[in-house]
Amino acid sequence: MEQIQVLVIDLGSQYAKVIGRTLGELNYRSAILPPTKAKSWLEINKPKAIILSGGSASIYESHSPKPPEEILSMGIPILGICYGMQWMVNILGGVIGVEREKKEYGKIEIIYYESHCDLFADLDDKKVIWTSHGDSIITIPDGFSILAKSNNNQTIAAIGSTERKMWGLQFHPEVTHTDDGKDILQNFLSKICNCKHDWVPNNIISDIHQEVTEAIGEEKAIIGFSGGVDSSTLSAIIAPILGKKLLAISINTGALRKYEIEEIKINAKAANVRLKIVNTSSCFQEALKNITDAEKKRKAFKKLYVTILEEEAKKFGATFIIQGSLATDYIESSGVGEASLIKSHHNIGNKWKLNEMHPIRELFKYEIMALAREMGLPNSITERQPFPGPGLFIRIIGVPATLDKLAIVKEADAIVTEILKKHNIYKDISQLIVALIGIKTVGIKGDGRSYAYPILIRGVQTRDFMTVSGYYFSPEVQSEIEKAITTHPKINRVWFDSTDKPPATTELE
Numbered sequence: 365m366e367q368i369q370v371l372v373i374d375l376g377s378q379y380a381k382v383i384g385r386t387l388g389e390l391n392y393r394s395a396i397l398p399p400t401k402a403k404s405w406l407e408i409n410k411p412k413a414i415i416l417s418g419g420s421a422s423i424y425e426s427h428s429p430k431p432p433e434e435i436l437s438m439g440i441p442i443l444g445i446c447y448g449m450q451w452m453v454n455i456l457g458g459v460i461g462v463e464r465e466k467k468e469y470g471k472i473e474i475i476y477y478e479s480h481c482d483l484f485a486d487l488d489d490k491k492v493i494w495t496s497h498g499d500s501i502i503t504i505p506d507g508f509s510i511l512a513k514s515n516n517n518q519t520i521a522a523i524g525s526t527e528r529k530m531w532g533l534q535f536h537p538e539v540t541h542t543d544d545g546k547d548i549l550q551n552f553l554s555k556i557c558n559c560k561h562d563w564v565p566n567n568i569i570s571d572i573h574q575e576v577t578e579a580i581g582e583e584k585a586i587i588g589f590s591g592g593v594d595s596s597t598l599s600a601i602i603a604p605i606l607g608k609k610l611l612a613i614s615i616n617t618g619a620l621r622k623y624e625i626e627e628i629k630i631n632a633k634a635a636n637v638r639l640k641i642v643n644t645s646s647c648f649q650e651a652l653k654n655i656t657d658a659e660k661k662r663k664a665f666k667k668l669y670v671t672i673l674e675e676e677a678k679k680f681g682a683t684f685i686i687q688g689s690l691a692t693d694y695i696e697s698s699g700v701g702e703a704s705l706i707k708s709h710h711n712i713g714n715k716w717k718l719n720e721m722h723p724i725r726e727l728f729k730y731e732i733m734a735l736a737r738e739m740g741l742p743n744s745i746t747e748r749q750p751f752p753g754p755g756l757f758i759r760i761i762g763v764p765a766t767l768d769k770l771a772i773v774k775e776a777d778a779i780v781t782e783i784l785k786k787h788n789i790y791k792d793i794s795q796l797i798v799a800l801i802g803i804k805t806v807g808i809k810g811d812g813r814s815y816a817y818p819i820l821i822r823g824v825q826t827r828d829f830m831t832v833s834g835y836y837f838s839p840e841v842q843s844e845i846e847k848a849i850t851t852h853p854k855i856n857r858v859w860f861d862s863t864d865k866p867p868a869t870t871e872l873e
């Protein structure tokens with residue numbers, strides 16, 4: 365394989381992997397490394413482009429991440445994004461300020477001053493971009509020009525120096541909320557860095573085959589199988605090469621949705637993988653019965669999940685556990701780079717007595733979906749909405765997830781799903797979240813007082829779950845949902861949540 369052309373230095377941003385994903389969509393392979401590893405990598409590799417990601421720190425914090433300074437004199441074009449740009453400006457003699465009034469967050473309009481420059485070639489000169497920053501540029505370093513400013517408070521939004529081969533953006537071109545963000549990255553890589561397309565989805569399948577064959581040899585493996593697009597597609601990829609050496613294990617935790625088991629069976633058949641369903645509802649009930657705190661709940665779930673899979677591996681004689689964890693799972697669980705911990709995903713960071721493999725850990729949702737389609741897998745797999753491993757346990761908020769509450773939320777989820785499917789909306793949202801809020805409120809049912817739980821309904825739209833947009837249901841659909849759900853004797857209110865991520869996350873816990 366050709367040398368990797370693009371180095372992304374991860375400076376602690378949630379978005380470093382999204383940059384990698386976007387480059388993949390543009391057909392460029394990239395290495396994403398924290399500053400500490402970037403230095404040694406650069407000693408043996410010569411990329412054509414370096415991208416410095418954003419980050420949550422301020423350059424004035426003593427432990428803020430610092431890219432190796434050598435990159436500034438290597439002659440390789442650099443694009444600094446948000447924090448990455450601020451680091452560059454500061455070190456080259458510019459000034460970064462911390463004025464409160466210059467803070468910007470969310471969608472902002474910017475105006476390009478030098479729309480003819482290579483970075484913004486062929487783009488309109490007024491754009492809506494997505495930004496999230498506290499610090500901002502006060503003075504640019506010598507040799508740089510201001511390429512764009514934000515329209516509301518005149519914050520410097522883009523700078524560049526053709527002579528020094530360095531460019532900087534205060535906003536995030538890698539997120540889908542930035543108009544023409546991909547075009548800016550494409551311009552940087554093709555017009556400025558002269559990179560060639562070198563990422564072909566089909567090659568991923570053969571790379572996975574090679575990795576799994578080499579690692580497993582004559583041993584046996586189990587794969588954690590949820591029936592979702594990630595584990596189903598990975599199973600379909602590896603089942604032909606592992607044959608009888610592979611067993612898919614689904615754990616019925618007691619917190620699955622109403623028709624989940626049937627769907628799991630259908631998808632295992634479509635993926636052509638042998639399936640065992642392990643019924644363990646009472647163990648999970650017992651382990652979680654007194655836990656309210658979101659992170660404690662997730663940790664208790666993870667522990668039991670590992671124990672059960674290890675037992676199943678032992679019964680099958682497997683020495684390997686294969687999992688369909690994606691890049692997003694790693695980022696959000698802080699398994700990669702320097703992103704700060706948001707929530708512990710059930711299949712990341714576990715300590716196994718088995719050899720562990722995550723063959724699709726570098727991929728994003730849209731990529732695994734593309735692979736599934738390419739392999740001709742059915743809609744039951746390609747169009748299946750994600751569902752978190754800890755299931756309905758993390759959709760009971762503020763109180764322990766007892767059996768009666770699980771039953772309520774399971775029923776509510778089934779009712780909403782049916783209504784959305786009837787209105788042909790289910791396929792338009794990336795994920796439906798139906799959660800029970802663990803406080804009781806007063807209502808009227810019939811002629812009497814009711815004291816019951818609210819159900820929260822949340823639809824989100826996204827490509828990769830790193831950022832999501834809240835979905836707004838029509839008043840007609842909202843009203844139908846409210847009427848249908850409140851017929852349940854233990855529900856008397858319905859709340860709709862259309863908050864974006866950030867600041868919210870997709871799930872409530």
Ligand code: XMP
Pocket residue numbers: 696707708709710711750751752753754795829865869870871872873
């Ligand atoms: P958040 O809430 O982090 O969710 O925005 C992003 C996506 O990840 C799913 N999710 C999980 N998936 N194990 C999983 O397999 C987990 O522990 C887990 N937690 C969240 C979530 O449903 C959404 O699709």
